[in-house]
């Protein structure tokens with residue numbers, strides 16, 4: 315018996331004893347589970363923030379710098395290795 319930890323999205327960490335079929339499929343394919351929002355390919359692994367989440371924030375909030383993205387989503391505010399990808403999305 316083990317414990318499974320995975321991020322459902324950038325804000326929700328799931329802790330379970332086992333996974334159902336859909337959750338297992340999502341974990342193996344890298345696609346969101348049924349009903350979960352598609353955050354896109356993960357850009358910021360420190361905070362589990364996806365490209366679609368970043369692009370939506372850029373568009374809806376008019377973000378123009380990676381610092382603003384960091385203030386809004388935390389992406390890019392830890393190790394910084396994702397900053398070039400965030401800049402590419404801007």
Ligand code: FES
Pocket residue numbers: 357358359360361389390391392393394395396397
């Ligand atoms: S990967 Fe984004 S801050 Fe570390």
